[in-house]
Amino acid sequence: MVVDDHPIWRDAVARDLAESGFTVVATADGVAAARRRAEVVKPEVVVMDMQLADGDGVAATTAVLEVSPSTRVLVLSASDERDDVLQAVKAGATGYLVKSASREELTAAVRATAAGRAVFTPGLAGLVLGEYRRLSRSPESGPATPALTERETEVLRYVAKGLSAKQIAAKLSLSHRTVENHVQATFRKLQVANRVELTRYAIEHGLDQ
Amino acid sequence: MSRDPDATAPLWRAAQLFRLLSCLYALGFQIAINDDLDRPGAAWLLFAVLIAWSIACAIAYLHGFGRRPAWVIAELLVVVALMLSTELVASRSWALDNQTWPTTLWASNATISAALLFGPVGGLPAAVVITAASAFVKGYVSLNFGRNATVIIELALALAVGMAAQTARRAHQDLQRAIRLSAATEERERLSRHVHDGAIQVLALVARRGREIGGAAAELAELAGEQERALRRLVSSAEFAQDTDAADIADLRALLSRRADERVSVSLPATPVLLAPGVVAELDAAVGNALDNVARHAGDGARAFVLCEDLGETVTVTVRDDGVGIAAGRLDEAVRQGRVGVSKAIVGRLAALGGSARLSTEVGEGTEWELSVPRRGECGG
Numbered sequence: 001m002v003v004d005d006h007p008i009w010r011d012a013v014a015r016d017l018a019e020s021g022f023t024v025v026a027t028a029d030g031v032a033a034a035r036r037r038a039e040v041v042k043p044e045v046v047v048m049d050m051q052l053a054d055g056d057g058v059a060a061t062t063a064v065l066e067v068s069p070s071t072r073v074l075v076l077s078a079s080d081e082r083d084d085v086l087q088a089v090k091a092g093a094t095g096y097l098v099k100s101a102s103r104e105e106l107t108a109a110v111r112a113t114a115a116g117r118a119v120f121t122p123g124l125a126g127l128v129l130g131e132y133r134r135l136s137r138s139p140e141s142g143p144a145t146p147a148l149t150e151r152e153t154e155v156l157r158y159v160a161k162g163l164s165a166k167q168i169a170a171k172l173s174l175s176h177r178t179v180e181n182h183v184q185a186t187f188r189k190l191q192v193a194n195r196v197e198l199t200r201y202a203i204e205h206g207l208d209q
Numbered sequence: 210m211s212r213d214p215d216a217t218a219p220l221w222r223a224a225q226l227f228r229l230l231s232c233l234y235a236l237g238f239q240i241a242i243n244d245d246l247d248r249p250g251a252a253w254l255l256f257a258v259l260i261a262w263s264i265a266c267a268i269a270y271l272h273g274f275g276r277r278p279a280w281v282i283a284e285l286l287v288v289v290a291l292m293l294s295t296e297l298v299a300s301r302s303w304a305l306d307n308q309t310w311p312t313t314l315w316a317s318n319a320t321i322s323a324a325l326l327f328g329p330v331g332g333l334p335a336a337v338v339i340t341a342a343s344a345f346v347k348g349y350v351s352l353n354f355g356r357n358a359t360v361i362i363e364l365a366l367a368l369a370v371g372m373a374a375q376t377a378r379r380a381h382q383d384l385q386r387a388i389r390l391s392a393a394t395e396e397r398e399r400l401s402r403h404v405h406d407g408a409i410q411v412l413a414l415v416a417r418r419g420r421e422i423g424g425a426a427a428e429l430a431e432l433a434g435e436q437e438r439a440l441r442r443l444v445s446s447a448e449f450a451q452d453t454d455a456a457d458i459a460d461l462r463a464l465l466s467r468r469a470d471e472r473v474s475v476s477l478p479a480t481p482v483l484l485a486p487g488v489v490a491e492l493d494a495a496v497g498n499a500l501d502n503v504a505r506h507a508g509d510g511a512r513a514f515v516l517c518e519d520l521g522e523t524v525t526v527t528v529r530d531d532g533v534g535i536a537a538g539r540l541d542e543a544v545r546q547g548r549v550g551v552s553k554a555i556v557g558r559l560a561a562l563g564g565s566a567r568l569s570t571e572v573g574e575g576t577e578w579e580l581s582v583p584r585r586g587e588c589g590g
Contacts, residue, residue, distance in 0.1 A: 008410075008411075008414060009410055012417070078409045078441075083479045099410065100413050100416065100437060100438070102417070103417065103421060122476045122514050122516070123474060123475070125476060126476025126477055126478065126518075129476075129478070129518065130477070130480065131478070131479060133478065133518065133520065134478065134479075134480050157527075160476040160514070160516040161476075161514045161516050161527055162474055162512065162513075162514030
């Protein structure tokens, strides 16, 4: 499923994906439409723009995952909307790509996302790394605050410095798969923390009744 | 002026309330002492002038057209004239035994107006003039502050009211500046969203399709891609600039983000990396040196990656490239090539900031600079 408010882009991405052998089950231009369609078609992968007709990609990611939890979200954004992209990752997106990426990069990213792998750019690694650092410094940090292991920090730094998973694996004498697992773990911990945070907020404010 | 109202307006209003009370007090004084005066009729006539002038002043100050030097000085002159008229209506001995005729309390209105308009610097001379007029009427200067506190009260009044007016004006100016700043930021954000939605997307699309079609379209794609990156850079630096309009602190991300291009990837945290502006400029210049080195020596097609990390106590910027690197034994050649000269510049810049610069390289692995500066406790992250 392709979610983008720009009709030409939406069609271009859908066509590229169809030509590369994917089945585009639906397209949507906004949060509400994405939610409605995802509920029916339960897409494997959603390619998500950050700026939508009636909201942003963060809200759309949350909405889609609510009605179709097994869907994986790949953010395809026109600009480096730093905070937005980070929020989308916290909301459950597992990949990020800039729109200037080539068609090959896009199809490779969708394939990786479908296979459950995290799609990372050095820029996103820098964002995630920065977020963990911010969390560890914030006055409210406690045992529940997500933190990176030393290995995960090491791996993230390498990704942010532009090394491929293969190069990192070689440097750290790990398997390619282990490196990817470390990267995914950094995503997952942020998502879990985000959910815990939202739940706690809901309970504190009596929204759970 | 309606967009920029007078910050001291509430103070002027309060001062007119004081004026009303002082007129009532002067009226009471007038009734009480009228029989003791030499010329009660003239005194009542002058009192009518006092009331008329007070009403004129109140209207002028409340309305705002009196809040200017000419009016305030006129008020001061009228007050002094009325004080001096004591000699006309009362005997010398009465003047010695009592306060000057229209009462010192009422005379203080002139001090208050001057202090409101000119601040303490203008209020104090007005207080001195009022006190001098009082002393002239009495014919002596009373230094016995225990019995006659007129001087003290007038000076204190001028100082307090003047400082209140000054503070109000300054606070108002700050507020106005903040409002202007936030309006400008909002406009910039609106503009960048607009630019983002339309232009960047279309440029990215043209670049993409053009590359696929090839031939002459590939050239167009190249141009569109360049403009897309330039616009994206502009949008994101506008985004950073909003937090950093203060003069004593700067966001390192704003400068570093401008270094991004086709061959340079810049990874930044989502929150501002605040440092003194001088430190930011030097660090950015060092990154520029390192990137120049990459462009010159890392070989064709080498890409560079800049990673900025805020570690709280220190800020670290890493510049890595995936170029040819320098073999351990070939440092001499590197010196000849001029690579070490630039390295010295980088190390020098960081040393001047109290930080460190470390170069690691291996043949085929590219080079990596790690630049660290300590944060001197001036701000948190």
